[in-house]
Amino acid sequence: MPDASGRFQMEDGFRAARQITQFFEWNRRIDQSKQTDAYLDRIGKGEKINSGEEDYNYRAHLTASAMQMQSMRADQEFQAAEFENNEAQRRENQADIDGRLVKAEYLMSRHRGDEAMDTLLPIYQYLPDGNQFKGFVTDDAGNVDRSQMILVGEDGKTEFTEPTPTVAEAMTMAVRFSKAYKDTYHKSKQRASETNLKNALNHQIWTTEDGTEAIYVPFVDVGKTGDYILRETWKDPKTGKTLKGFDEETGKIVEGEHDFRPPAYWKQEADKKGAETGRENIEARTEATKQDTEIKKDKAPLERENLKAQTNLANKRADAAGSTSGTKAEEKQQKKFKADLELLLEPFTGSKNAYDMEGNLTDEGKTALDAAIKLVVKYNAKEELDGAEKKKIKYAIKVVDIYNKMSATVAEKYKDEYGKRADGTPKGKGFLGELKRTDGRGFSTEISIGVNIDGKETEIPTLVPTLSQDEINHLLGGGEVTKEIAQKATKHAKKRIAEGKSPFLEANNRQKASWKDVR
Missing domain, CATH: 1.20.5 (Single alpha-helices involved in coiled-coils or other helix-helix interfaces)
Incomplete structure (x- = not known):
């Protein structure tokens, strides 16, 4: 003044x-x-983001990488929980089917066929087409026609009638479906997720010039000041010990003596060393290349066998070391997807195996999958379907849905449940809980911003109870924090700070107590 x-x-x-x-x-x-x-x-x-770009921003790049990984992890947690629920439901369904079979067999032995039929028909709810048995057709006079049964469609509303199967047909259907549940379970237990592991190892196995192997593990860490740090670690495929780079157990950098590089790097170096220069050697190199090509053609079958053996060995090493490539949740989810896919592809494969014992699509499976996809394309284009296609379309739609989910499944390991805030503290579930984002970036619980409160820069959440549903949807869709949202969030934070609480919904009193002096 x-x-x-x-x-x-x-x-x-x-x-x-x-x-x-x-x-x-x-x-x-x-x-x-x-x-x-x-x-x-x-x-x-x-x-691919190149650090050599003219306007490259290292901090912004790392922040975006961390946000992407947090989103992927949230989706992984959701997929894992969904799988566990599906597996529990599968066991419950199988137990119900087996129980109904035992009861129906007993009733048949007492010549009580109608009661046996009533016991078996609810099994329709477990069929892949999603239809459920509701009851038998009844006329206006109240007479029950047991020759016609009422089924409810997958939408839970549409009703239609079908001829009631005989008791023998219903028994056969129940036995086959119970066996399908068991066979699917045992097959999925036998199949290892080799394809996923191979793809991961192709990118993660690095070597030294002499061929010493290490598993390369890059990840984003959060420093003491809240800055994102790109960490790199090279681990022994057999023991999991850190050979070089950041050791997560000790929190220190291991200065290893090995110079680990991608295999392609050493190939390029070898090509450089072996390359001859000068016009006088052009013809010699051309001839050598031709000879090398002929030799490779002769050795191609042997090299393929060697490559397969090396890949199997790498898979075993990674399994023994508890490799970070492919999580248990991913493997379980893939098994569940494949089991469901095999059942749904039966109308297209003629009940032949869609997958082999290694978990790969058979020729019949590939043909069936292609047929299902083409049928869905035809259906979406509003083209007329024939009788056989109309029966198969409901299976084809589910096949495409599951196949898309399989393609989108990700599995990464992350240290924090919801990530960390700028000050390094772990995020919580927030005032509104886990909210599914509509922009495809997983879940959000806080969506923090920095504001000035009493002359001090303070990080606060924007997902607070005082927001309208439209404002919440705006944030979950990836929208910018508006002035109105920021004002509501700031008002909510100031009220909590005045009460000696953190602006965030913390899980323990120790964290709340640290705000008592901030008033």
Whole structure:
């Protein structure tokens, strides 16, 4: 404030300087946020980000990578929970089917066929087409026609009638479906997720120049100051011991003596060393290349066998070391998908095996999958379906849905349940719980922003109870934090701080107590 003579005081100058500094800092944060969103969009599209780009921002790149990994982990947790629920339901369904079979056999032995039929028909709810048995057709006079049964469609509303099978047919159906449940379970137990592991190892097995192997594990960590740090680790495939890079157990950098590189790097180096220069050697190199090509053609079958043996060996090593490639949740989810897919493909395979014992699609399976996809394309194009196609379309739609889920399944291991905030503290479930994002980035619980409260920069959540549903949907769709949302979040945070609480919904009193002096 000016003094009695109207002159400004020194503190006025400091205050103005702070305001100018804050203005530039907020502009920097806004620009950083936009760059992070841009990187996140590129990562989601599978683009490779080159650090040599003219406007490359390392911090924004790491922040986007961490957000993407957190989103992937949230989706993984959801898939794992969904699988566990499905597996429990499968066991319950099989037990119900077996129980009904035993009861029906007993009733048949007592010549009580109608009661046996009533016991068996509810098994329709377990068929892949999603239809459920409701009862028998009844006329206006109340007479029951047991020759016609009423089924409810997959939508839970549409009703239609079908001829009632005989008791013998119903018994056969129940026995076959119970056996299908058991066979599917045992087959899935026998099949290892070799394809997924091979694909992962192709990218993660690095070597030294002399051929020493190590599993390369990159991940994003959060430093003490809240900065994202790109960590790299090379682990022994047999023991899982850190040979070089960041050791997660000790939190220290291991300065290994090995120079691990991707196999392609050593091939390029060998090509450089072996390359001859000069016009006089062009013809010699051309001839050598021709000879090498002929030799490779002769050795191709043997090399394929050797490659298969090496891949199997690498898979065994990774399994023994508890490899980070492919999680148990991913393997279980893939097994569940394949088991469901095999059942749904039966109308297209003629009940032949869609998968072999190694978990790969057979020729019949590939043909069936292609037929199902083409049928769905035809259906979506509003083209007329013949009688056989109309019976198969409901299976084909589910086949395509499961196949798309299989293609989108991801499995990564992350240290934090919901990630961390800028100050390094772990995020919680928030005031509104886990909310599914509509922009395909998994779940959100807080969506934090930084605001100025009583002259102090404070991180606060925007997902608070005072938001309207439209505002919540706006944030979950990836929208920017509006002025109205920021005002509501700030008001909510100030109220909690005045009560000696954290702006965030914390799980223990220790964290709340740290806010008692901030009023």
